[in-house]
Amino acid sequence: MLTVMERCFGERYTSTVSDGGNVFKKKVIIAAVAATALFGTAVTATAADNPGLVPKKVWDSKADKIKIGLVAPMTGIFAVLGISQRNSLQVVADQINAAGGIGGAKIELVVRDGGLDPVASANYAKELAGDSSINMVAGPSISSYYQGAATYYEAAKKLNCQPAVAALDFTDYKYAFRSQDYYKDTLTALMTVLQKRSIKKFGMIYESGPTGTDFDAYYTAQATKYGLTYLGWEKITSTATSHNAELQKFIDKGAEAVNISNNAYGAYTAKAAKELKYKGILMGGSGAQNIAFHETGGDDFAGTLMAAPNYQWPIRDKSLWQPGYKAHTEAVVKANGFNTGVKSGATSPNGTAIAADCLYAYAVAANKVRSLDATKVRDAMEKLDIPAKMTPSGVRIHPGPEHNLYQADGINVYEWRKDAKGWYTIEVNGVSRQAAACPEAGWIAKTATGSPLVCAKVSGKLVYRAG
Amino acid sequence: MISTFKGLNRVLITGSLLAIALLYFFPILIKSSNNPSFYLQVVSVAVCSAILTISLNICMGYGGLLSLMHTGMQMVGGYAVAILAVKQGWNGWLALVASAVIGAIFAILVILISLRATYLYFGMITLAVNLIAMEAVRHGGELTGGYNGLFGVFAPGIPSGMMSAEGFYRVMITILILAYVVQRNLIFSGFGRNTMALRESSETATALGISPNMHRVKVFSVSGALAGLAGGLLSIQIGYAVADIGDLNNGLIFFVGLFLGGVGTLAGPVLGVALVAVIDFTIRGTGQYRTLVLGSILLLTMIILPRGIVGTYRASRYGSPRSREVMPGEADNYHLDIAVKNVTKGEVLLEAKDVVKHFGGVHAVDGISVQFKAGEVHGIIGPNGSGKSTLISALTRYHELTSGSVTLLGVEADKKPFKVARDGVTRVFQIPHLFERVSVLDNVLTGMYRRDKYSIFDAIFRTPRYLKANSRSVAEAKALLSLAGMLGMEELAAGSISHGQKRLLEVIRAVATEPKILILDEPATGLTQDEMHSLTSLIRTLAAGGMCVVLIEHNVAFLMDLADIVTVIQSGKVIAEGTPQAVQKDERVLEAYLGNTDFSKELA
Amino acid sequence: MSLQIWIDGLFAGSVFAIIALSMTIVYQPTRIMNFAQGEGFILGAALGYQLVGVWKWPLIQSLVVLVIAAALMGFIMERMVMLPVQLSGSKFAWIIATLAAAMIFQSAFNIKYVNVTFSYFDLIEKDISIFGAKLSVQKLLVILMMIIVFIANDQFLKRTLWGRSIRAIAHNPDTSTILGIPTKPVIKLAFITGTIVIALVGFLASPVIIVAPAAGLFFTIQGFTAAIIGGVGSPKGAVVGGLMIGILDSVVRSWLGGTWGLFSTFFVLAVILILKPNGFFGKRVEGR
Structure with missing residues (x-):
């Protein structure tokens, strides 16, 4: 029981709700990306796919149903994780069904509540793995449970897509895809921004657990490459009702930035920063879109860095949103509403678009090979390259052999700001997004200093102009 | 009735065997299902x-x-x-x-x-x-x-x-x-x-x-x-x-299963877990309502079946054991040697010297010396609060002594109460302390525990050593029950018999420990005339066999009739000791109790 | 070690102390450690969020509704727990009954507020400085509430007829019934007051500590730990135990690092129970 408590405020999966966003983009093309080269994960996309916002019926599968399984905590401390995944999956399923289904087959979700119970999660993973009528599974969403379930999936050749497993190397699994930012990409993006801002020392306040362990190891190994001194990891647990002590230690050591937890725990660090009037930078992953952080951090939360896949929700001018992201998010809000922080007025939608990408990518791949066979769809998914403007998350999907739906170029770094109208973000990508060429009017890129460039047609020629 | 009971039992046994067979063949049965693994x-x-x-x-x-x-x-x-x-x-x-x-x-x-x-x-x-x-x-x-x-x-x-x-x-x-x-x-x-x-x-x-x-x-x-x-x-x-x-949270199924099946029953845990597994399997599609459904089912079951399935069955007409008919002459089959071994009549078994027990400022026992001898019935009387029960607790080491000494068969008595019991001093408490949920026979058998010379492993594997010891113990227990006129009630739950029978059973259970000294704290309270008679003859038989029976009693008539020697206590001190006749005439006793009409009446 | 650490610990300890006090209130006449007690804390936090935060109701009005809602919850909880306990003969029935009640309330909160953390603005946005250390008025309110609840409970038990009844029942439920003390209404009252107390601290503390809708069991266990360290059934023990785990956690985390906080709490619990098997101020507890 205690562990539950232990997880009340914190826990051990990484980012829950992540979409992604870019303030200035109209249509985004991510052209040359430094980070891609850095990790050698560049996928040479052949011809980009063009499935549209909702994949239409283009073939006859002769099946009447396509079942998508989801094992996630639907109850208890982490219920928000499972429920937002289900919300987004359901929206995509409804949209595809309305457009004729996948090869005429209607999509049906099969949801199982794995709670925080490794045994129940294993049972349900086995159920969904063993049921031949299930076409793809998402979850279990807790990394360590997933590691156990992966064996079942591999043995049953069951296609699965993981929207909440940040760690683990997916090249080990033949049938698994990750629809989340890979933590190394996220941390790299953050360190790049720190370097650009001439920051020298930073630390991390994170709950003890596998995610914190991975982060800590990566920072320890990589910080010096960015001219940074990593001051270490202050571990936190559930009994903490304040992070003042942890933050004070970093203040004493002269930390100019602190990496905060992606989970509700981060809210305590935000609160500590407010109480201690911390002058440095808070930074986090997609968890920093959690409005609890704004609630506790108050106006002092402004300036916080957030490295996440596309998250355009805080952009007030919706016409700037990625079309796919916009369509998905609006449908999610229509079906499930959005949250509002009573204190800060910050908002967030009740869904997680990265989970939606799982089903969207599956539909596109199945349509492409005109088959529901797991191996064939898997091969097709590997080769997908769907532009960011179409996907529900607004992030380009191009998994490649590593089976990460998003590559390093899918990570944006945002900075939270607040004005009279409320909270919004600006993009502060450290990774240079300067496009080699200006391919189409309206496309966006960045200068080396991060200012936006808009591709425009000037006297018949495509050139970049300041955005 | 008895045949219905047996019939039902047969159904249950057949059912269990079928269930086991079903479990063994389960993998074959599901082989062609959609999701065998x-x-x-x-x-x-x-x-x-x-x-x-x-x-x-x-x-x-x-x-x-x-x-x-x-x-x-x-x-x-x-x-x-x-x-x-x-x-x-x-x-x-x-x-x-x-x-x-x-x-x-x-x-x-x-x-x-x-x-x-x-x-x-x-x-x-x-x-x-x-x-x-x-x-x-x-x-x-x-x-x-x-x-x-x-x-x-x-x-x-x-x-x-x-x-x-x-x-x-x-x-x-x-x-x-x-x-x-x-x-x-x-x-x-x-x-x-x-x-x-x-x-x-x-x-x-x-x-x-x-x-x-x-x-x-x-x-x-x-x-x-x-x-x-x-x-x-x-x-x-x-x-x-x-x-x-x-995580304890993930262990709810064990608690739920245990209570659903029946806590403290043999089949309860297995049945309960099976049921919970079925429920959990059935509601697995309820997603975010799963714990709500599970919690509600749990609470409802607690209200409808508060003792669980097996517990409710056991408490019902069909499941509860009943007394059996005793065959004529059956009692003759059980013989019992009640004599206390290695003791000579009149030998001092226990000697207390200047025992003092203070609770804070209360001098509950204030310097009492007393001897318990083999083969005698030793009465202890005194008004309420005079320190009788405290004295007994002190002698049996339930209370630590403030000062004084207790020797048992010439040796300083052990400091631990269970050791004193093992050395031959068994007490029966004033308030009935039967093991109510356990059968009458098992109550007596518990008293025989020290005679069972088998280990846990003998019990688990039912070795010949266990079987031999067990059948001997059961025969002896029946003999004891027969002595108290309770033969035929072996299987009844001890909680279900009459008050008088409970008192008798408690005495029998104490006798089963083969004590040298048996201390009875107000055993006659609430007994019927018949039961009183059974108790009297039981005590006489025991004393005749060399046991020292210590009686703390309010019923003076009963005591005076039985006791060989009586000790009178007041305010934690002995004020008289001697034969019943002598005590009844003792000046100090009469003087001390002059104001106490009840007690005077009892003495008279 | 800075004074701030101790003050933070004092605040957290006060929260745990009030929770433990509310458990003591329920425990005294029932001898039940209520696993569903923490759900009352969530009720307070949820109503604070909903009434003051979302609907912007005035404070007094919100408090009135809070007390009524908490009383209702206490009333329902009493039935959910006591009915099965009275029907069942087992001395462990309370565990299942209170866990089942906890599961039901927790699910209800979680379904309604799945993606909300209950936190609204501080009632008074002000800090007090104590030798350089800061204490917000909101935190001070919680500390004061702890003192008030302790004194009020103590006076209630000593001076009122109901209070004396509770003490009598706590001492011996059977005799109390014989003496004509209305056991059942006293138990109902205990559940209702216990829930009101814990709901109030949930209301007051939720702007400071971030409360998730499914976190009830966490607060229950913290309350348990506090109550057990101090001695079950003793209000003094509840306060001492609560403050002890709050301060211990804060100090140890600052001294040895975060993960040692929880560890030390339970380690100390185990050590104390081994050395003082009935807690600091507790009496020997036999089964029901």
Whole structure:
């Protein structure tokens, strides 16, 4: 029981709700990306796919149903994780069904509540793995449970897509895809921004657990490459009702930035920063879109860095949103509403678009090979390259052999700001997004200093102009 | 009626055998279903849960020990297998045996440090230990795989094709049946009777010579071994060991199963877990409403079936045992040598010198010297609050003496109450302290515990040594019951007999311990004329056999008739001692009780 | 070690102390450690969020509704727990009954507020400085509430007829019934007041500590730990135990690092129970 408590405020999966966003983009093309080269994960996309916002019926599968399984905590401390995944999956399923289904087959979700119970999660993973009528599974969403379930999936050749497993190397699994930012990409993006801002020392306040362990190891190994001194990891647990002590230690050591937890725990660090009037930078992953952080951090939360896949929700001018992201998010809000922080007025939608990408990518791949066979769809998914403007998350999907739906170029770094109208973000990508060429009017890129460039047609020629 | 009962029993036995057969053939039955591996897993996990719940039942249901660390024991067992089989490369079967051993060791360590804690506090220590164990595993580095746990735990031989999932499943079913048999054999043996005696009243168990601490250690270690084994099996079944398995929240199924089936019943845990597994399976599609549905079902069941399925059945007309008809002349089959061995009549068995017991400023016993001799009935009288009961508690070491000494057969009496009992001093309390939920026969048999010279293992495996000892004990117990005119009531729950019968039964149970000194605190209260007669003749028989019977009584007529010697106590001091006749005429006694009309009346 | 650490610990300890006090209130006449007690804390936090935060109701009005809602919850909880306990003969029935009640309430909160953390603005946005250390007025309110609840409970038990009844029942329920003390209404009252107390602290503390809808059990266990360290059934023990785990956690985290906080709490719990098996101020507890 205690562990539950232990997880009340914190826990051990990484980012829950992540979409992604870019303030200035109209249509985004991510052209040359430094980070891609850095990790050698560049996928040479052949011809980009063009499935549209909702994949239409283009073939006859002769099946009447396509079942998508989801094992996630639907109850208890982490219920928000499972429920937002289900919300987004359901929206995509409804949209595809309305457009004729996948090869005429209607999509049906099969949801199982794995709670925080490794045994129940294993049972349900086995159920969904063993049921031949299930076409793809998402979850279990807790990394360590997933590691156990992966064996079942591999043995049953069951296609699965993981929207909440940040760690683990997916090249080990033949049938698994990750629809989340890979933590190394996220941390790299953050360190790049720190370097650009001439920051020298930073630390991390994170709950003890596998995610914190991975982060800590990566920072320890990589910080010096960015001219940074990593001051270490202050571990936190559930009994903490304040992070003042942890933050004070970093203040004493002269930390100019602190990496905060992606989970509700981060809210305590935000609160500590407010109480201690911390002058440095808070930074986090997609968890920093959690409005609890704004609630506790108050106006002092402004300036916080957030490295996440596309998250355009805080952009007030919706016409700037990625079309796919916009369509998905609006449908999610229509079906499930959005949250509002009573204190800060910050908002967030009740869904997680990265989970939606799982089903969207599956539909596109199945349509492409005109088959529901797991191996064939898997091969097709590997080769997908769907532009960011179409996907529900607004992030380009191009998994490649590593089976990460998003590559390093899918990570944006945002900075939270607040004005009279409320909270919004600006993009502060450290990774240079300067496009080699200006391919189409309206496309966006960045200068080396991060200012936006808009591709425009000037006297018949495509050139970049300041955005 | 009796035939209905037997008929129903036959149905139950046939039903159980069918259920076992069904379980064994389950993999074949589901072979052509749409998801055989899932159904097999669900049942396998339920089997692990059933083993764990049996362990919980032994501990909580029979032992009365509140354990909130059974999930932790399960986790420890799981890691034992994972570490030994996967990391150390042990043979899988050996690792499973080790999981039971490590589970037992874990349990022993915990109970050894918490022997002084009672009930709720013991529960809280187990809760704390559970959390500490989980934290320790999470921070166990390489050895435990930290937060991620250990993966790749397989059934012994599975990767090399030696054993199929179905084969391992059958092994698990067999282990479950064995666990059930272990539970049953233990509960029906002297070990089980002592366990239940402790559950019902630690004080009374002590009076019968049972060492509460030693016995608790044994109960908890058996429970730990079973829980460890269940954990080992579980980690093989799901393929990994992770700290979250220890989370008490994830162990709700065990508590729910135990209560649904019937806590403190043999079949309860298995039936309950089976039912919970079915419910959980049925509602698995309810998603975010799952815990709401589960919680509501649980609460409703608690209200509709507060004693659980088996408990309700046992309490019902069909399930509750009834008295049997006694064959004419049956009593002649049971002979009993009631004589106390190695004692000569008139020998001083117990001698108290200047015993003083103060509670703060209250001088409850203020310098009493008394001798109890073999073959005599020794009465102790005195008004309420005069210190009679305190004296007895002091003599039997339930209270520590403020000063003075107690010698037993010429040797300083041991400081522990259960040792005093073992040395031949058995007391019967003023308030009935029967083991109410246990049968009449088992109550008597509990008193015979010290004669049973067999070990836990003899009991579990029903060795000839156990069988011989057991049949002898049962015959003796029946002989004792016959002496009190209670033959035929053996199977009745002790709680269901009349008040007078309870008092008699308690005396018989005390006699069963073969005491040299039997101390009865107001045994005649509330007895009918007939029962009083039975008691009188019983006491006379015992004294004639060389036993010293100490009677603390308000019913002076009853006492004066029986006693050889009477000690009169007032305000913690002896004011007179002698034969009943002498005491009745004693000036000091009359003087002291002049104002006490009730007592004067009784004396007169 | 800075004073701030101790003050933070004092605040957290006060929260745990009030929770433990509310459990003591329920425990005294029932001898039940209520696993569903923490759900009352969530009720307070949820109503604070909903009434003051979302609907912007005035404080007084919100408090009135809060007290009524908490009383209702206490009333329902009493039935959910006591009915099965009275029907069942087992001395462990309370565990299942209170856990079932906890599951039901927790699910209800979680379904309604799945993606909300209950936190609204501080009632008074002000800090007090104590030798350089800061204490917000909101935190001070919680500390004061702890003192008030302790004194009020103590006076109630000593001076009122109901209070004396509770003490009598706590001492011996059977005799109390014989003496004509209305056991059942006293138990109802205990559940209702216990829930009101814990709901109030949930209301007051939720702007400071971030409360998730499913976190009830966490607060229950913290309350348990505090109550057990101090001695079950003793209000003095509840306060001492609560403050002890609050301060211990804060100090240890600052001294040795975060993960040692929880560890030390339970380690201390185990050690104390081994050395003092009935807690600091507790009496020996036998089974029901």
